[in-house]
Amino acid sequence: MNRNALIPAMLLALALAWTGSAAAQLTADEAALVGRLEVGLSSGSPVAAKALSANMDLLAKVTQLDPDRGAALKAKASSIADYEALLDKRWAPEQMRNLSASLALRLTPAGPLSKVGLAPRPEATLDWAAKYKTYSADKTALLGKALKKWDVIFKDFTFAPKNNPIGGVVSWTVYDATGTYFAAITPNDFVFRDSEADMKAFWADLTLKERNDFLAAKAASLLSYFVDSSTRTDAAFQDRVKGISSFDYLDGSGKGKMDRYLSQMKAAEELKASLSGNQMMSLKDQPVDQQMYLLGSMFDKKEVKGGVVIERQIDANRPSRPAETISPQTNTLLSGMLRTSLVNEIKGTAPGDKVAGFYKGGAKLDIAIETCQGCSAKYEPSTGRIVIDSDLIQQYARANNLSSADLLKKENMAGLTKYISPIFVHEATHQMQHDWAAKAGVYKPYTQEDEIESNSMEALYTTQKRDTDPKFKSLFLTMGKASTYAQQRLELAKRYEGNQKEFGDVVRQQYYYGVPSLEAASAQILSAVSGELDRRKTMPTADVAEIDNTGKPLSEVKDMSAQEIADSVQDIRTVALKKIQADMLNKSLFTDHYAGAEDWAAKVLSGASTKKKPVPTPS
Amino acid sequence: MLKTLAMIMLFALPACAAPAKKAAAAPAFKKFAMEDKSFSCDVPAAWEQKRDLEKEKRDKTPQLQLLGPRAEKAPVMIYAAFYAKEGSYFTGYKNFIDRNSKDSWGETEDKYSPVKETVMAGRKAFVFDREVKTSLNPENPSSESVQIMEKFYVIPAKDGFFLLHFYAPKAAAKQYLPDFERMAKTFKGKN
Numbered sequence: 084m085n086r087n088a089l090i091p092a093m094l095l096a097l098a099l100a101w102t103g104s105a106a107a108q109l110t111a112d113e114a115a116l117v118g119r120l121e122v123g124l125s126s127g128s129p130v131a132a133k134a135l136s137a138n139m140d141l142l143a144k145v146t147q148l149d150p151d152r153g154a155a156l157k158a159k160a161s162s163i164a165d166y167e168a169l170l171d172k173r174w175a176p177e178q179m180r181n182l183s184a185s186l187a188l189r190l191t192p193a194g195p196l197s198k199v200g201l202a203p204r205p206e207a208t209l210d211w212a213a214k215y216k217t218y219s220a221d222k223t224a225l226l227g228k229a230l231k232k233w234d235v236i237f238k239d240f241t242f243a244p245k246n247n248p249i250g251g252v253v254s255w256t257v258y259d260a261t262g263t264y265f266a267a268i269t270p271n272d273f274v275f276r277d278s279e280a281d282m283k284a285f286w287a288d289l290t291l292k293e294r295n296d297f298l299a300a301k302a303a304s305l306l307s308y309f310v311d312s313s314t315r316t317d318a319a320f321q322d323r324v325k326g327i328s329s330f331d332y333l334d335g336s337g338k339g340k341m342d343r344y345l346s347q348m349k350a351a352e353e354l355k356a357s358l359s360g361n362q363m364m365s366l367k368d369q370p371v372d373q374q375m376y377l378l379g380s381m382f383d384k385k386e387v388k389g390g391v392v393i394e395r396q397i398d399a400n401r402p403s404r405p406a407e408t409i410s411p412q413t414n415t416l417l418s419g420m421l422r423t424s425l426v427n428e429i430k431g432t433a434p435g436d437k438v439a440g441f442y443k444g445g446a447k448l449d450i451a452i453e454t455c456q457g458c459s460a461k462y463e464p465s466t467g468r469i470v471i472d473s474d475l476i477q478q479y480a481r482a483n484n485l486s487s488a489d490l491l492k493k494e495n496m497a498g499l500t501k502y503i504s505p506i507f508v509h510e511a512t513h514q515m516q517h518d519w520a521a522k523a524g525v526y527k528p529y530t531q532e533d534e535i536e537s538n539s540m541e542a543l544y545t546t547q548k549r550d551t552d553p554k555f556k557s558l559f560l561t562m563g564k565a566s567t568y569a570q571q572r573l574e575l576a577k578r579y580e581g582n583q584k585e586f587g588d589v590v591r592q593q594y595y596y597g598v599p600s601l602e603a604a605s606a607q608i609l610s611a612v613s614g615e616l617d618r619r620k621t622m623p624t625a626d627v628a629e630i631d632n633t634g635k636p637l638s639e640v641k642d643m644s645a646q647e648i649a650d651s652v653q654d655i656r657t658v659a660l661k662k663i664q665a666d667m668l669n670k671s672l673f674t675d676h677y678a679g680a681e682d683w684a685a686k687v688l689s690g691a692s693t694k695k696k697p698v699p700t701p702s
Numbered sequence: 703m704l705k706t707l708a709m710i711m712l713f714a715l716p717a718c719a720a721p722a723k724k725a726a727a728a729p730a731f732k733k734f735a736m737e738d739k740s741f742s743c744d745v746p747a748a749w750e751q752k753r754d755l756e757k758e759k760r761d762k763t764p765q766l767q768l769l770g771p772r773a774e775k776a777p778v779m780i781y782a783a784f785y786a787k788e789g790s791y792f793t794g795y796k797n798f799i800d801r802n803s804k805d806s807w808g809e810t811e812d813k814y815s816p817v818k819e820t821v822m823a824g825r826k827a828f829v830f831d832r833e834v835k836t837s838l839n840p841e842n843p844s845s846e847s848v849q850i851m852e853k854f855y856v857i858p859a860k861d862g863f864f865l866l867h868f869y870a871p872k873a874a875a876k877q878y879l880p881d882f883e884r885m886a887k888t889f890k891g892k893n
Contacts, residue, residue, distance in 0.1 A: 173771030339844030458841045560809050571840040581802045592777035685790040
């Protein structure tokens with residue numbers, strides 16, 4: 084538990100301790116103070132937030148007399164403290180995307196910061212900082228960029244109109260301050276207006292998420308143009324692409340595509356040095372995807388001399404050939420075989436036995452192979468499926484010179500199963516988390532704590548498997564030279580084995596920085612839910628009855644994220660809201676669960692490391 | 703009641719409505735001491751201090767985590783901790799060094815320095831560093847990666863060992879390593 088987490092936990096403990104004692108009314112002074120606190124918190128005052136945290140007795144008393152009012156006070160103070168801590172951090176310019184994503188997560192119309200005057204208008208944060216903080220000019224500028232303030236983003240930009248002969252503007256071409264193309268704005272874009280001033284005025288009313296989405300879409304469109312059309316891969320061109328300002332605004336998925344594009348250009352350029360004139364001619368006028376495809380063919384036909392490592396790099400980066408693409412029939416067979424082979428593969432390790440026991444105990448295992456869109460695998464709570472990325476499997480096939488049909492052969496299936504098994508343990512742990520919440524009858528938001536547990540289970544599995552299965556170790560060392568997926572599995576295992584105590588911090592601070600902690604998620608949910616329950620107290624009975632008849636029941640909202648709950652509280656039935664509120668107030672249920680899992684893993688790793696046998700030589 | 707009065711006075715002031723501007727710039731370093739007096743050291747004053755008291759109680763490992771300015775989308779962190787022999791993680795300092803000073807997979811591109819014996823505040827200690835490639839999102843195969851530079855001081859003690867650990871993206875390591883070294887120079891541990 085971090086320092087910020089301590090205050091709400093202590094408040095809750097006090098509130099619970101109060102329960103059962105005789106109810107006492109607020110004195111006149113206390114009532115006045117609570118009123119002033121509410122006014123201060125409602126205007127986002129960090130002073131009020133600190134003042135509340137300095138008087139836990141009073142909050143406990145308010146909570147006992149009026150749980151909704153107490154929860155609202157607590158949630159507002161927590162959200163202000165959380166936001167202040169986020170903004171106070173030292174942010175480097177290259178972290179703008181992360182900062183903006185973190186801000187967008189919080190600056191939503193129905194989020195807790197909307198109750199304190201800081202959301203959804205992004206510029207409210209700049210007003211708040213000017214009032215309460217003394218940030219440097221550089222930091223203020225970075226905040227302006229992260230908040231997508233018009234005057235910061237488009238400073239010294241040129242909006243060149245394409246005029247309609249009969250009047251008005253057909254489209255805008257936007258160039259940045261250096262004169263480099265930035266984006267085109269057409270009537271298909273929701274921000275399109277006939278004048279720059281009108282667009283600026285419209286921009287002021289957009290949420291940060293809407294601004295980010297727009298800029299990310301424009302950047303993605305420009306990136307697609309380069310990927311699909313450009314034939315250059317030289318170093319100067321790579322630098323030029325890296326310097327395009329529009330790409331500063333790519334979202335996570337777009338950034339992934341950009342990384343792949345840069346990686347392909349780098350790999351292609353390294354290979355071109357060893358090509359003959361004729362071979363170079365065959366690459367001319369081809370976009371980079373096609374160049375990688377052709378380079379793969381040259382290696383396979385031994386037209387170019389190179390090591391196995393380079394060949395794997397090329398194969399991993401190139402698109403799949405038809406025979407390597409998984410057909411629907413192969414997909415069905417492969418999914419079915421993996422259902423059995425994965426559970427058998429993981430047995431014999433502590434995390435694997437835990438997962439296997441989970442399925443043996445009646446949990447349904449449903450494996451699907453689909454495009455995962457930016458992930459190697461995922462657990463889908465809505466369908467109960469574990470989806471393995473089809474690109475991951477196809478990459479494995481390419482790197483091992485296998486067709487997709489070859490994968491069905493026993494020996495190849497064994498290798499593929501080993502390769503997928505760590506991420507399977509990870510996703511199965513997520514399934515177990517959902518199963519635990521369902522059996523406990525509680526709403527559980529997705530938080531960093533879920534990822535700490537899943538990544539720990541995966542890393543512990545990989546470590547134990549390395550020590551007991553030479554083929555597994557050999558496979559990951561070989562694939563690790565060409566596949567990011569394999570490198571990531573090794574990285575996690577080494578980080579976890581090195582120091583399990585610090586592992587969770589790397590998960591929070593680096594791997595899942597944009598995912599809310601349990602503390603942040605519960606504050607967000609409590610604020611939204613308590614606010615909505617307050618609102619319903621003043622609504623006509625018939626309107627409340629209408630929501631309770633037609634709104635979302637608990638069964639429909641149990642898999643929602645904290646953000647989704649906050650965004651849709653007005654459509655959720657009262658009984659469901661009260662249940663969620665009660666669950667979030669009973670946070671020790673969750674912290675005890677995660678702590679139990681962490682302690683179990685520590686015990687296993689500690690035992691394993693002291694009894695560790697020499698690592699067998701790979702065969 | 704006193705607390706309530708103090709807060710009423712606080713709120714009687716226009717602080718709630720008026721800007722709460724920061725005071726003069728804080729000193730670069732300040733003293734830190736564990737409440738159980740197990741260790742003390744100077745810490746960068748502006749860095750965020752984090753403790754997880756619940757976890758410390760469970761794993762018998764008091765630990766201070768310091769969070770500095772982020773760089774290359776990754777954290778800059780320093781840890782100071784005492785790992786007791788009866789704690790949850792290591793059987794002793796040799797076990798820690800064994801698990802962190804070499805590549806347990808044997809053939810990857812991570813770089814490890816040799817472990818050297820040194821002296822810290824008149825006590826025997828060990829120092830080593832490593833440079834490892836890390837992902838920004840290990841679930842995304844297209845994720846960016848960043849080179850992380852780490853440095854470790856391991857100080858054996860009677861019933862466990864102290865650990866000072868520096869973690870930073872390589873590009874920022876040079877800038878913040880002196881802060882870590884200052885912590886190390888001022889570090890004092892029990893027994």
